[in-house]
Amino acid sequence: MDLKMLFLLAGGMLVSASSVDKHRLVAGLFENYDKRIEPFDDDYPLDVKMDLTLIEIMDIDETKQVMTTHSWITLKWVDARLAWQPEHFGDVTDLRIPSDMIWTPDLTLKNTVELNNQLLPGGQNNAILLSSGEVILVYQAILKTSCRVDLSYFPMDQQMCRISFHSWSYTGDKLNVTNGAGEPGDLNEYISNMEWILLSYEKSRDTTFYTCCPEPYITLNFDVVLRRRPCSSWSIS
Template sequence: MRILYVFGFVVLWQNQFVSRLLAAFTFAKNSDMDLVKRGCKHTENTIQHLKTCLFRNYDNTIHPNYLKGVTNVTLKLMPKVMEFEDTILSLHSWILLTWKDPHLTWTSRNYDGITFIHVKSWEIWMPDVSVSNSGDMSGDQFQLPQMDCLLFNEGSISCVPAAKFMSKCNTDFTYWPYDKHHCRVTLSSWSYKGEEVDLHIDGEGINMGGFWKNTVWNFKFISSAKQIYFDECCPNATYPKINYNFLLTRYYDKQHIAFSIPIIVLILITLTVFVLDVKSVERLTLASVNLICHLLCMFYLHWQLPYNGTNTPNIMLFYQESLALAIFAVILTTLLRKLENMSTEMPNWISSSITLVLNNKAGRFLVLKDEDSKITDEDTATEENSDVAKSQVKMKRLSWKYFAVIIDWLSFFSVVLIYIIILLILVPAT
């Protein structure tokens, strides 16, 4: 009996030991189920242990849903600084990228409740978002810089790289310095088609709250939209692109003072030339100075205007037309001075024209206002000297003088009309 009792106790003890051993093995199996699947062992550092398990068999060169579906990438721009030179827009911006990677998930309760970790961008698969209408074909435009990303336990990844996006704008300097330019930044995947990696806009796709205002340009966001493009090489593939449209308006206060005021001054000088007496030295001197000022302004403007290779800026066209009028003023002054000294026989059509003008009150006001006393003096001198030939010469010269004055006034009104037409055509409406 004692032997049976001892034998039964031993059997019972063995059964309890086996049960405890099985329970311990079951607990260890359940708690380390993820580790068994990943083939890694537990360490004292939970985060290190988690990252070791996550990236043990991970390949960062394959997009997360390879052969299973599309990887949806959502993006948002956060511009900080912009630069614009000639036709190139350089936008320094943060860009928020979010997507899900089903290979990088874990159960938080198995890892001390950890719900997210920091990972390096080179450790995980990253969407190759780049500018497709880039103004810089260097390698920096086709890859995002290395950064820290947040990886959440459900596989969601958020990265905020700082990038410099350079795009070529459709510029038009016609109304410089009052010019406006529409610029577009087009973001797309460089190596994946839409069936592999699809791009989406987060809300409006942009946050301008942290933008630092530019001192030269007013940078305004217009709209953002997603477009699907097709390529002839791959008719069954789609290529999604995100378009960001911006409006650049120049702050023209400085240029307005530097270039608009000289325009007004040159117009007034040119008109003043036609008002002065033809024989005066001041008129010829002012006409010459006016011509030189036009040339200096055009030379200076040549170095200030941007080179866009399309339309010539209207301000340069104005200086060109005004220069032509300044040259005309110099040539006309020289010819009229010569015309007033002529004593040859005047054609009948010229005499008839002078008579027609003098019979009009306005014509007499413009032509004879300085000649009434001269005519009286000449008549008196003729009576005293009784020199008929000399009197006839003076009358001929006086007739040519009237004709020169009439031409001068007609030129003045013509130049005024030309300036009005030029300003109406070249000055922007807004």
Template sequence: MAGSWGSLGRGPAAFAAVAPPAPVWVPSGCRGAQGRFAYKLLHDLFANYSSALRPVEDTDRALNVTLQITLSQIIDMDERNQVLTSYLWVRQAWLDAHLTWDKDAYDGIDSIRIPSSYVWRPDIILYNNADDHFGGSMETNVVLRSDGHIMWDSPAITKSSCKVDVSYFPFDGQRCRLTFGSWTYNGNQIDLRNRLDTGDLTDFVENVEWEVLGMPATRNVITYGCCSEPYPDVTYTLLLRRRASFYIFNLLLPCIMVSFLAPLGFYLPADSGEKVSLGVTVLLALTVFQLLVAESMPPAESVPLIGKYYIATMTMITASTALTIFIMNVHHCGPGARPVPPWARRLILHHMARLCCVYEVGESCKSPPRAPGGRAGRGDAGGPGESPGEGEVGTEAGGCPRDRCPCHHDGLLRNVGYIASCLRRHRAAQRRTSEWKKVAKVMDRFFMWVFFLMVFLMSVLVLGKAA
């Protein structure tokens, strides 16, 4: 059997004649005689032959059928419908006990090629076929040898169902099974076996999206619920790994770059009015990418890895937009706002400001830290440094006895005191407003670095999990 397979060859070469010996000169009459012998052989073989019956001498014995699959090309992998379209060469070999002859009686003819419809053929089909038309193999010739061995090599474009697992998309791998077996003959009638332990990949045309890692073959004998007889089958498991470069450059990298834009919304000045707009725009962009991924994936319970990354990023951007709205509310606190609490003054304006390098105009990271609340304490106390005019008025009022001052001096002092108190209240309100603005600025800078770190860690986790 192995020698006969070797003489048949592979692919389209299987349809060619057996390689003749070195060319010698033969009279034309001899060539015509060999053609007459071939015609006589064909007539004698099929004079009383029926292609409807299993070709065995003893009907109680099983007929051995050898199967070999050659993968030529992966045409398409439809993940959403879970259908694999592939181009295969299906090779079958068996022994027909009714088609034997003595080659010496027919001028040494050892093999002939005849249409496959002339002989009995095993009804080997693809069990997990997903084709609407359920088409079979192409009607090609078979190679019939003098000892009764038949070789049938036929190409076929098959659509097989394949359970697609997209949990690690676009860094996923798939295992698609191609199960071949007889539809009507059980194991007691046809003994189906695989010729090799793997599928033939020597003539495989490389696919731009999928890399073939292997195609192991296993023989199974299954007893179905409908019948008590065993039914053998040969299952080829196609091991595929997705080439992720296309999806990395078109789906993953744009998402990562857009995600790094979200923390920059905290860096925008609050008076620009574009902080919330940036967050909403980034959220819409990620929604578009999420829809593109969802359209190509099957509606399964398992969420793709890139889909999880999109959802996590969108959640983070939603949180950053909500925090931006809260910080803008803090920034725009009016003059009537309460003073900054002592704990916030100590934690935010002192420790977090130094941590995030947020200083007022004229200060830097190398400047000595200013005591928190020093200016506010002096201003609220109404010290001489805050209102020089008030000090002069106070001195003049203290130096001039009340009973010796003219009567109009009392009204003047009251007006000056009212103006001084208004000035103190105005400056205190400005200080409270500036402190709240600084609190908002420190929180902006702090959350910017926090969200930058979150985006970086998420990207590293996604790539690390994929690896």
């Protein structure tokens, strides 16, 4: 047997061993896992970090008062039920698992103009599971949000449009959602718009208490400030 064949056989054996380790790991993790059960209890809230990478301002409809954006949503949290010790599974430190197999936070688009405001990963999105139990979920979304457009100074107007999120069923003492409030938003992948100049993209977080209930209600905000490009031929229909 020549040397090339020996290398191929050795490589195949390594791949096979790795597959066996991952199979054992996945089987063990999900043997009694129920995605309908939250990964937290009544005594400690679950910390969920959210970020919204702004990719593109697709449209601002002045008549309908709607902004349409293309964004990447990133969610991070820890599910202790999905933690493992790598040394017991061939030093596997991470897995890619279809996101519909695990519990995910029910963050929704608060100021949507569409009937369905649930933020769900589309297509075959995978969640990244780390051995520490950390879950990282990244997916794309087209968001249509209400935006009060003031045309008093058209065509030299400036607009501020807010994109807001909250949990649909959990209060802040159960689900502690954060977005790095006070920091600038992520524009690393931003594509400039032909009609609008992006002046700023900022993050904020609101905590509200209502007279009916002692629990806090948390809203995450992403504020987009735009100025219409000068000498454009855009018109309002």
